[in-house]
Amino acid sequence: MADTLSWKDKLADRIPQHLSEEIEIFxxxxxxxxxxxxxxxxxxxxxxxxxxxxxxxxxxKRFDGSRTQPLQYPDADLLKGPDTLWNAPGMQRIKIPFGGxxxxxxxxxxxxxxxxxxxxxxxxxxxxxxxxYVHIDDTVDLxxxxxxxxxxxxxxxxxxxxxxxxxxLAGVCRTESFDIxxxxxxxxxxxxxxxxxxxxxxxxxxxxxxxxxxACGLANMHDIGAVAVTRVVDxxxxxxxxxxxxxxxxxxxHQAKVMEEFLPExxxxxxxxxxxxxxxxxxxxxxxxxxxxxxxxxKVGIDEFRKLVWEERKQLPEDPRWTAYLNDLNVTDETxxxxxxxxxxxxxxxxxxxxxxxxxxxxxxxxxxxxxVTLPLGDITSDQIRGLVSLxxxxxxxxxxxxxxxxxxxxxxxxADLPELYAGLxxxxxxxxxxxxxxxxxxxxxxxxxxxxxASSRGxxxxxxxxxxxxxxxxxxxxxxxxxxxxxxxxSCGQHHVADLGFYGVSRRVExxxxxxxxxxxxxxxxxxxxxxxxxxxxxxSKRIPDVVTRITxxxxxxxxxxxxxxxxxxxxxxxxxxxxxxDLTAVPAHSEDPSYYTDWxxxxxYTTGDMAKGECAGEVVPMVQFALTGSERMVFEAQVxxxxxxxxxxxxxAWKSMLQAARGLVRTQWLxxxxxxxxxxxxxxxxxxxxxxxxxxxxxxxxxKYIFQAHEERSNTVDRDLAHRRVEEAQLFIEGAFACYxxxxxxx
Amino acid sequence: xxxxxxxxxxxxxxxxxxSGADVDADTxxxxxxxxxxxxxxxxxIDVADYxxxxxxxxxxxVGHNSNYGIDRGEGRLGLLTTRKQPLEGGxxxxxxxxxxxxxxxxxxxxxxxxxxxxxxxxxSMLQVVLxxxxxxxxxxxTLKAVKPGxxxxxxxxxxxxxxxxxxxxxxxxxxxxxxxxxxxxxxxKLMKNMPISA
Numbered sequence: 039m040a041d042t043l044s045w046k047d048k049l050a051d052r053i054p055q056h057l058s059e060e061i062e063i064f065x066x067x068x069x070x071x072x073x074x075x076x077x078x079x080x081x082x083x084x085x086x087x088x089x090x091x092x093x094x095x096x097x098x099k100r101f102d103g104s105r106t107q108p109l110q111y112p113d114a115d116l117l118k119g120p121d122t123l124w125n126a127p128g129m130q131r132i133k134i135p136f137g138g139x140x141x142x143x144x145x146x147x148x149x150x151x152x153x154x155x156x157x158x159x160x161x162x163x164x165x166x167x168x169x170x171y172v173h174i175d176d177t178v179d180l181x182x183x184x185x186x187x188x189x190x191x192x193x194x195x196x197x198x199x200x201x202x203x204x205x206x207l208a209g210v211c212r213t214e215s216f217d218i219x220x221x222x223x224x225x226x227x228x229x230x231x232x233x234x235x236x237x238x239x240x241x242x243x244x245x246x247x248x249x250x251x252x253a254c255g256l257a258n259m260h261d262i263g264a265v266a267v268t269r270v271v272d273x274x275x276x277x278x279x280x281x282x283x284x285x286x287x288x289x290x291x292h293q294a295k296v297m298e299e300f301l302p303e304x305x306x307x308x309x310x311x312x313x314x315x316x317x318x319x320x321x322x323x324x325x326x327x328x329x330x331x332x333x334x335x336x337k338v339g340i341d342e343f344r345k346l347v348w349e350e351r352k353q354l355p356e357d358p359r360w361t362a363y364l365n366d367l368n369v370t371d372e373t374x375x376x377x378x379x380x381x382x383x384x385x386x387x388x389x390x391x392x393x394x395x396x397x398x399x400x401x402x403x404x405x406x407x408x409x410x411v412t413l414p415l416g417d418i419t420s421d422q423i424r425g426l427v428s429l430x431x432x433x434x435x436x437x438x439x440x441x442x443x444x445x446x447x448x449x450x451x452x453x454a455d456l457p458e459l460y461a462g463l464x465x466x467x468x469x470x471x472x473x474x475x476x477x478x479x480x481x482x483x484x485x486x487x488x489x490x491x492x493a494s495s496r497g498x499x500x501x502x503x504x505x506x507x508x509x510x511x512x513x514x515x516x517x518x519x520x521x522x523x524x525x526x527x528x529x530s531c532g533q534h535h536v537a538d539l540g541f542y543g544v545s546r547r548v549e550x551x552x553x554x555x556x557x558x559x560x561x562x563x564x565x566x567x568x569x570x571x572x573x574x575x576x577x578x579x580s581k582r583i584p585d586v587v588t589r590i591t592x593x594x595x596x597x598x599x600x601x602x603x604x605x606x607x608x609x610x611x612x613x614x615x616x617x618x619x620x621x622d623l624t625a626v627p628a629h630s631e632d633p634s635y636y637t638d639w640x641x642x643x644x645y646t647t648g649d650m651a652k653g654e655c656a657g658e659v660v661p662m663v664q665f666a667l668t669g670s671e672r673m674v675f676e677a678q679v680x681x682x683x684x685x686x687x688x689x690x691x692x693a694w695k696s697m698l699q700a701a702r703g704l705v706r707t708q709w710l711x712x713x714x715x716x717x718x719x720x721x722x723x724x725x726x727x728x729x730x731x732x733x734x735x736x737x738x739x740x741x742x743x744k745y746i747f748q749a750h751e752e753r754s755n756t757v758d759r760d761l762a763h764r765r766v767e768e769a770q771l772f773i774e775g776a777f778a779c780y781x782x783x784x785x786x787x
Numbered sequence: 788x789x790x791x792x793x794x795x796x797x798x799x800x801x802x803x804x805x806s807g808a809d810v811d812a813d814t815x816x817x818x819x820x821x822x823x824x825x826x827x828x829x830x831x832i833d834v835a836d837y838x839x840x841x842x843x844x845x846x847x848x849v850g851h852n853s854n855y856g857i858d859r860g861e862g863r864l865g866l867l868t869t870r871k872q873p874l875e876g877g878x879x880x881x882x883x884x885x886x887x888x889x890x891x892x893x894x895x896x897x898x899x900x901x902x903x904x905x906x907x908x909x910x911s912m913l914q915v916v917l918x919x920x921x922x923x924x925x926x927x928x929t930l931k932a933v934k935p936g937x938x939x940x941x942x943x944x945x946x947x948x949x950x951x952x953x954x955x956x957x958x959x960x961x962x963x964x965x966x967x968x969x970x971x972x973x974x975x976k977l978m979k980n981m982p983i984s985a
Binding site: 093152157158414643 | 794797813816817820832833835836837839840841842843844847849851854856860861871918919920921922959960961
């Protein structure tokens with residue numbers, strides 16, 4: 039028999055207790071799913087809230103270009119995501135608050151990509167890391183290894199507060215009001231698992247920016263966009279945020295509205311919490327297409343929304359965490375590893391000047407620079423990560439940040455070290471220039487792995503990158519700094535609305551074939567925090583999009599007036615002229631004439647949308663009380679295991695706690711702030727559910743309710759097998775009663 | 788670590804291509820996709836294109852039990868077969884099963900109509916990677932535990948050949964062995980020497 043080692047044992051001393059417990063709960067839920075003891079929507083939302091995401095391919099079928107072939111799995115139960123196999127390999131999203139990573143965390147990321155994924159880590163447009171093709175059985179160890187270096191995947195997906203993003207230049211930026219890093223970290227930590235952020239109808243996105251006029255945090259397109267501002271009161275400078283709310287891209291993009299011109303720093307956390315409560319209470323839950331915050335604000339109006347939030351804010355019980363972090367704002371400060379030395383006179387390797395021109399940003403701190411590491415399509419191999427870690431340790435002080443343009447940045451590089459750094463990057467294939475230019479095309483996963491993808495955003499991005507990189511510095515200066523962003527569908531994960539040239543996947547029927555197309559969206563604004571959205575110009579076959587880029591950019595070079603911006607140019611010539619310009623490119627030849635139109639970029643098979651499925655990003659709407667009740671069920675299951683293992687005290691205690699959790703879940707449907715103490719929960723439960731007979735069973739009356747009160751009275755009793763056994767049985771019945779009560783309340787989804 | 792008690796399943800075997808550098812990523816992609824619906828003895832799921840990354844996977848065929856990747860790790864093109872799911876038996880049995888799977892995939896590629904005479908494997912060298920830092924850390928102890936099994940399984944199919952096994956002692960990397968074999972070998976010959984059960 040071989041030795042059985044486990045990451046759980048190996049990392050026991052390194053994983054914070056709360057993270058360890060969360061992961062163990064998830065491990066139990068996987069087991070319950072395997073045993074068919076957890077409702078499918080609950081499990082789906084549970085795994086999504088841990089960042090465990092279904093991939094497109096695994097919906098039980100695969101189209102190979104000529105026919106659709108069912109895939110045979112050991113477990114034929116069709117549920118990983120909706121309509122997919124739950125135990126097929128999927129995507130693991132890993133939240134990286136403000137994009138900040140240490141070299142140790144990066145090394146772990148490299149190891150995880152290699153051992154559980156495909157040796158590729160993917161940086162997303164919201165500064166997350168994604169690993170693909172991860173088996174669900176591996177996710178638990180993967181989470182443990184992340185937890186050991188301080189990373190949680192909790193709420194990386196599902197109807198929750200997603201990764202809190204922030205400007206990657208924060209702290210070194212030349213135009214920022216102040217460093218927003220500690221604020222973004224504090225808000226991310228505060229809302230993670232917060233009870234007031236668990237009952238949303240859809241996801242909730244937050245971004246921070248240090249200044250108004252750059253792209254940075256893209257505050258205009260988030261549910262909360264916090265832009266650093268200061269004011270002087272009585273000669274003293276105060277910090278605060280211009281507080282944008284209700285922005286969002288997606289199929290129906292909304293510009294955020296200013297809720298507060300100056301939200302004092304001490305109000306950032308409580309007002310965000312109050313917003314969570316308002317959104318949970320009033321946000322749409324049934325119609326998923328209108329469940330984002332932007333629709334609620336559009337419905338009630340910004341003034342009424344502001345009023346609701348402040349009313350809620352006043353009712354919040356005081357929480358010391360709201361301001362505690364303000365006493366230590368330097369906690370996220372980064373310092374230089376080496377002394378600042380100017381670049382003057384240092385020998386420059388070939389290609390360096392071009393790279394320097396596009397990938398290097400001089401910091402506010404004299405003699406230091408930020409170097410952007412351009413990642414093609416946001417992908418980096420495990421070996422490259424390790425190479426980058428070595429460079430980071432050599433030139434900067436241990437930290438790296440991810441960007442919403444799917445790149446990584448090294449900050450605090452002494453300018454004189456830039457040529458050496460460039461040479462080091464070249465050795466690991468990461469010295470590509472063109473960061474933030476037209477070559478640096480951003481794309482969501484699209485049809486490669488996303489169930490909602492309609493056309494191959496990554497395939498098109500790869501093609502455009504290749505073609506544009508060939509032209510490189512020969513491109514006219516006026517177009518070099520334009521941005522191209524591509525989404526596989528209208529949901530805009532590639533942020534096409536805020537690009538100069540944006541594209542999103544659509545399809546068109548031609549004769550009996552489906553042909554991949556991209557809708558052309560022109561004139562979006564990247565600067566000013568994603569200041570304005572582009573205009574849709576019409577759909578063009580996927581294979582003609584490179585021609586669209588050429589034609590539009592050449593037209594701009596020739597037709598611009600003076601220093602006219604691309605946005606102004608598009609607006610001036612108007613939609614009709616652009617449409618006319620692209621008209622001939624919209625034609626699709628017959629299949630017999632040119633079959634290449636009927637395949638997509640990066641996929642030589644004939645195009646189909648037959649493998650699309652319901653998207654994972656929307657998650658499942660599961661009311662908070664249902665999570666509580668499901669959690670109590672899990673605890674009874676654990677209590678039963680303790681009983682089987684003859685650990686009677688643990689069994690009794692766990693069974694008691696399971697009842698308490700169920701009771702608390704019910705009470706919270708009426709009073710969100712019920713305290714955690716058992717006495718409070720029991721008192722409220724008694725008044726609200728027992729005395730009102732809400733909990734009464736038609737036949738058993740208050741029999742099941744009595745179990746929890748009796749268990750409380752017997753807490754000091756010596757626990758033997760009989761008592762433990764009885765408690766587990768009673769807990770089971772009490773929880774059944776709680777589910778029945780919840781059903782009678784008429785709120786079961 | 789007891790040499791008889793190493794518990795590793797995730798075994799990767801890479802055979803290098805002696806020809807095939809000119810085969811484009813689209814071709815690998817298309818070929819792997821054709822394998823998915825017609826393969827009946829294992830579950831193959833998806834194909835991923837990573838031809839845009841430097842010295843990494845080029846085209847990856849993802850399966851439930853194993854992945855098959857045209858891989859350019861360290862700049863050397865080859866087919867990397869990586870086992871993901873548990874296997875029966877001791878290390879040598881597991882290694883032999885993985886070796887059989889790798890050779891079968893190599894043979895299948897060499898026989899692809901689209902690749903006929905364009906892609907051949909150099910059977911005189913291979914790389915063995917243990918993709919499990921927990922159970923197979925990159926240490927001398929792991930080497931001691933797995934080397935006899937690797938030698939025994941290889942000697943069975945490389946009958947009478949001299950084996951040179953070098954351990955890559957690179958900090959942070961997965962446990963890996965670079966193996967060179969004397970003599971003239973090809974995939975067909977090795978497949979014939981493979982025990983039926985593997």
